[in-house]
Amino acid sequence: MSDACKLRRWDLLKKQLKNFSPKEFQEAIAKWPEAILIDCRTANEYQSGHLEGALNIDYLDYDFLEKMEALDPEKTYLVYCRTGRRSVRTCMLMKNSGIPTAYNLDGGLIALQAMEQVEA
Incomplete structure (x- = not known):
């Protein structure tokens, strides 16, 4: 197999997750009012603008893992960041820690705004 045919590691990770397009993400917010929105950007990014009702759990913060462990595995989570990279990592950690219903916003807020x- 040539290098041009290999999937990037990033794409392999995403394939293991539940990813929503921006339109699907918006529809899920409307359809599942009980779902918990998680913004995994930094506090400064969050303060500059975020989706209404989103909980800020900074992927880069020192206590990120402790906050992830405190989440209820019975709840549904809609996770986003700026471009979709941190949210993929966040959703993967959630999945690996026993949270089966975490959905990633593919492309992040940039894709949603576009x-x-x-x-x-």
């Missing part, structure tokens, strides 16, 4: 601009 979709909203196209629809406007």
Whole structure:
């Protein structure tokens, strides 16, 4: 197999997760009001703007893992970040720690905002 045919590690990780397109993510927020939105960006990024009702759990923070362990595995989680990279990692950690219903916003807020601009 040539290098051009190999899947990137990032794509392999994403294939193991439940990923929503921006439109599906918006629909899930509306359809599942009990779902918990997690913004895994830094506190500064979160303060500059976030989705309404989102809980900020910074992927880069020293107590990130402790906060993940405190989550209820029976709940549904909708996870996002700026580009989708930190949220993929967050969802993978959630999945590996026994949280079966964590959904990643594919492309992050950038993709969501781009979709909203196209629809406007």
